[in-house]
Amino acid sequence: MTATSPARPAASKPSLSAEEIASRKIAQVIRRHGAQPDALIEVLHQVQEIHGYLPKQALDQVARQLRMPLSRVYGVASFYHLFTLEPPTPHRCAVCLGTACFVKGGADVAARLEQRLGVKLDDPAGNGIWAVQHVSCLGACGQAPVLVVDGVLVTKLPIDQPEALDAVLESTGMPAAGAVPA
């Protein structure tokens, strides 16, 4: 915590900490929505864009400024799958397990990733650097099976050819099996 930070340059200059900047941005978002309680989900989307996840102090701020109990903010934040309450790992991978991808071997892709990265599917902590989660359809059914590595969609994975599949995964910047400390 940075409650006491004597080492920091004197506060005489108007330089703001990252936390303060984020908090001002959030206040701005809330104002833009007229502080209406029905805008909660929209606000949380934008808070997550600012922080990469929903930190406790941001939820506090949202509750205060939308004038609603923290329990309601937390209830909504924890209900929806796209909101995360923990900071994300630096690298993330989403494997599609929609029906079309499932028929074309999406589950095998997931198993391969678990093995390669030493992670468990849908464990947000992953191996500390990489985490793999499932998604239930990216709508790229025509290109199945697909996965998303750090925001980049990788299509038509050659699930029947392990070496070709490894080469594709390699090209996404994913470390080889055993390369990541457990």
Next chain:
Amino acid sequence: MSSSGSTTPARQLRCCGASGCRSAGSEELQAALEAARDAAGHTAQELAIKPVGCLRLCGRGPLVACDGPGGTTLYGAVPPTEAGALIEAARNDDHGSGDNGNDILQASRLDAQLPFFALQSSVVLEGCGQVDPESIDDAIAFGTYSQLRRCLHELTPEEVREQVKLSGLRGRGGGGYPTGLKWDTVALQPPGPRYVVCNADEGDPGAFMDRSVLESDPHRLLEGLAIAAYAVGADRGYVYVRAEYPLAVERLRKALQQARRAGLLGNGIDGTSFALTIEVRVGAGAYVCGEETALLQSIQGQRGMPRPRPPYPAQSGLWGAPTLINNVETIAAVPVILREGGDWYAAMGTAGSKGTKVFALSGAVTNTGLVEVPMGTTLRSVVEVIGGGVPDGTPIKAVQTGGPSGGCIPAELLDTPVDYESLMELGSMMGSGGMVVMGETTSMPEVARHFMRFSVNESCGKCVPCRAGTVQLAQLLDRFVERRASPADMAKLDALCRMVKATSLCGLGQSAPNPVLSTLRYFRHEYEAACRQPALCEQP
């Protein structure tokens, strides 16, 4: 902004820029085509390159349609290196028989006579692949908003509703409730505020029809929604889109802004006293929000939990006011119905299911993509003739319709016509329109477990049968997939399915057992074979 349609050049290239083709590299291809055209010294007037929406055959993307005096030629997966050759072919309107010596281009040419294209009838999708989704001028030149204007100036709300009733249109989100009746219910509530909501929370895995409409022709949707608002007397509307569709959200927001600026939304629309404000609400990854009462909660910034009905949203919806909720495809059908007349629409389809239905065809099938056919078309002609069957020529084992709420229809029943009642009789359902083809190698207990795990993940937790029942069902199915089930498990599976179906609160829970029940019905032998001692599991 692109040139308006009224001055469409004789020769143009229409490049699909919807998600499917984007993921296959359509942006690179379009940039390469533009560079090649400029390099060849052609102007945009001589040869236009127009970004459009879905051209249907997603599996062969990125797709490019070349319009010329000789007709339209479609290309799939042209490598950007061949952009120059494609520009020349389009410029000369010569898509000939390989004489121009480019084998790669020839290999990418798609036959317009393919049943995939020839058997489709574009009604809801008539603008998809034709209009530039980011240009309201192009949409207006194509005729969009003309029906809204006509309604406002020439028809009373009653007359609009009359046409919709006449058309026999039923809810395309899967429920199949008569649309005209729903509109009447909302319109005839006591005076006061009313809302219209477009349900674009297309969550079924394997369904991408609504996304295609949003990405390809957003102005048609806005026109339909505005007509619906006029017909029921609403002055506020929402489009609830799932967050997993960023391109759809972006295009919809852009379309809204353009429509507002053009005076087609807002106060005093087109010089009349009609006013309508529409907002986009983005979901946050909860499948259950596709259920209408949960969706309304989510629009109001709450946890997306369903509530018992009645009261139906038509009587008490957003903030307690009468609210009309319709699916994207339902609303997108409205402008055509008004243009051609309700009886024109009703002439298509079967006795109980009128008009056309859009399906998203995927899985073990040669031609994956978007298919619009008249209701009553047989499943076989959709998956075998239009879809082209399983790629390696092996037989189709089953067709899954209706997503996690639907079922698997076995190959021997493929001659069933696609309509609400027929699919229901088979233990599946129309659903929103996802159609996933399964080949011989797909194991049915695994399919059932796949859907059950989905339902476990997506259960909102409000009612016990769904929250606990789906977990128990998934664990039972594990035993079958891992081949350690006993005869007692078989009986338990059956009983538990019926309990969850009968006692869950909302449609998600009530239909969660459908994938298990339908596979038990048609592929029981696979469950029996998956028992530890198969002989004991077989029915006497």
